[in-house]
Amino acid sequence: MKYGPLATDQLIAADLGRRLEAERLAQDLTQAQLAAQAGVSKRTVERLENGDSSTISNLIRCLRALGRLEGLKTLLPEPQPNPVSVLKLRGKTRQRARPSAEARPAGKPWAWGDER
Numbered sequence: 001m002k003y004g005p006l007a008t009d010q011l012i013a014a015d016l017g018r019r020l021e022a023e024r025l026a027q028d029l030t031q032a033q034l035a036a037q038a039g040v041s042k043r044t045v046e047r048l049e050n051g052d053s054s055t056i057s058n059l060i061r062c063l064r065a066l067g068r069l070e071g072l073k074t075l076l077p078e079p080q081p082n083p084v085s086v087l088k089l090r091g092k093t094r095q096r097a098r099p100s101a102e103a104r105p106a107g108k109p110w111a112w113g114d115e116r
Contacts, residue, residue: 014051020059021049023066038065 001015024034024045031049035042038061047054048062063069 010051013053016059017049017051020062020066023068024049027066029066034062034065038062 003012003015024031029037031045032042035045038045038058040058040061044054044058045062046052048059060069060072063072
């Protein structure tokens with residue numbers, strides 16, 4: 001299933017629950033067995049598989065028990081630098097977008113119209 005901008009939270013949670021259940025069944029585990037391996041209650045596994053509310057730590061525990069924790073890296077990969085920005089900098093360090101408070105003359109507070 002593809003998640004578009006109109007997909008509801010409940011629809012996404014239900015789909016993730018179905019995927020979790022399919023993986024559990026593929027590994028020939030009961031809900032009770034997965035719960036014991038993950039250190040959560042059987043009811044927590046039921047909630048996750050039904051797409052009901054649960055904590056992210058419970059999902060992580062279940063994924064770890066199923067050996068599927070690495071899949072989270074593809075969920076939200078590390079941000080990569082923009083190639084155009086890298087070319088523009090070419091060895092220079094990135095500067096602040098605007099001057100800091102230290103750049104103003106000492107003892108003189110900032111006032112409207114006093115921008116540099």
